[in-house]
Amino acid sequence: MMRSQGLDFYIPGAFLVVILLLRLPALWRDPRNELLRSVCAVLALAVCVDFATALPSLVAINRFTGVPNAAAPLVYSLLTAFCGASIVLIIRWNAGPEKAAWAARWTRRCYRVTAVVVVAINVLFVLGDAPVERLTDMDTYYASTPYIREMLLLYLLAHTANGIIVTALCWVWARQVHGALRAGLILICIGHLFNLAYDGLKFTAIVSRWLGHDRDYLSAGVAPVVASLSVILIGGGFVLPLASQRCSTHWDQWRRFRQLRPLWKELSAATQHTRELAEGPRASIELRVTQLEADIHDGILTVSPYLDAELRARALLRARETAGCAEEAEATADAAALADAVVVWARRVPLPEGSDPLRQNHRSVLVSPDDPSGLVRMSRALSSDVVRSFREAAALRHTPDIPVPQR
Structure with missing residues (x-):
């Protein structure tokens, strides 16, 4: 039932369509990225192969062209293009900037x-003669034509060569890397081993026909x-390594956002921004x-005139x-x-006589802010x-005098 309705190819094709749609926004943002272009090309060709190979699609292509078996060279061409695109992707994926010319x-x-x-x-195909439409057993029916x-x-030879080349490249590379990249390369190796098994089944069915035996079920x-x-x-x-990298980057950004929130709250009163660039739930984490x-x-720039180098030196000794x-x-x-400077700035304490706030810079006191x-x-x-102790000391030191109530 699945075979007659094409579900055995439409379902995997739909799965690949989803993956492709997830990659297209990144390609839209960075259309010159050769690796992204190669990934999308491989996925698009894989989708075309899956949808064109389904039985209903084969029938539709033959009816549309009016040529019996016209779908065969189209499917074989798409499959060959997919093989070539896969090798190109592996080459670009493995080649760094130093190998750009080689790639x-x-x-x-x-x-x-x-x-x-x-x-x-x-x-x-044009030179040959295939007048009888064969949807599932063309390989064996025309094995001697x-x-x-x-x-x-x-x-089949091109497909086999691609399987051997990609499997060898990915296996050698997988032994040099770890994590999601290694897992992705191993999946590619396993997938191409399935491809080699596919080629072996096809060759076996064809050779069996040449020898007078019927092994069509292997091919069809x-x-x-x-x-x-x-x-x-x-x-x-x-897709796995790229998706893993994207998820990892996204997670790192959220973690950095959460880690910086206390510092942002400490300085929120001194922040001079009047417009929120990242407001709204749709704003990206970046x-x-x-x-x-x-x-x-x-x-930090706002409170920098109140930074005290001597106070920092005392804090360093305690830290x-x-x-x-x-x-x-x-x-x-x-x-x-910084906590001391925020308190002093908030209490509107006058700057020392002779100091110029426009010439003051936090780099003369702090060493951490310029490092992410x-x-x-x-x-x-x-x-x-x-x-906490220095913040409390600053608050006590600059507490305004409380007037004594008159009787």
Whole structure:
């Protein structure tokens, strides 16, 4: 039932369509990214192969063209293009900036070979004679027909060569990497092993026909199922590392946003922004983090005239007694000096005589704000006992006098 309705190929094709749609926004934002273009090309060709190979699609193509078996060279051409695009993707994926020239050279060669094979497949079909429509067993039915036989062998040989090349490239690369990239490469290897199994089934059925035996069920029944599984594995293998990287980046951005919130709250009163760039639930996390960091730097700039280098030095001595490392102690001292400056600024304490707020700069006192990880360490240090004591001392030191009520 699934076979007659094409569900054995339409369902995997729909799965790949979803994956492709998830990648298109990134390509829209960065259309010159060759790796993204290659990923989308492989996914698009895989979708075309799946949808064109389904039985209802084969019938529709033959009826539309009015040529019996016209769907065969189209499917074989798409499959060959998918094979070439897969090799190009592996080349671009594995090549860093130092291998750009090598990657471009082999990419051009791969394009040329793929184009030659696609043209040859269609020429051989035109030269051959296949008047009887065969939807599921064309490989074996025309296994001995001149030119059609060569067309079938050519696409199978190209498909087999692609499986061997991609499997070898991915396996060597997988032994050098770890994590999601390694998992994705292993999935691609497994998918191409399924492809090689598909080719083996097809070759076995064709050779059996040459020898006078009937093994058509291998080509018409088992091979399509193997091919359908291979497309899902290969598509998932290409997408898994990129999706994992995207999720990891997104998670890191949310974690940084949460870690910087205490520092942002500490400086919120001194922030001079009058417009929220990242307001609304639809704002991206990247924009939210950018807004948060901009507000923090703006607040530091506002209170910088009140930063006290001597106070920071005292805080550093105390922080070294409890801090686990030098960077943590520096961040704690910076946070203490900043907390003191915020209190002094909020109480409108006059600046020392002769000081010029326009010439004051936090870089002469603080060392952490210009380092992205330093901001996070400062934000965490705000809850420490050292910073809390300096903040409370500043509040007591600058508490306005309370008038005594008259009797």
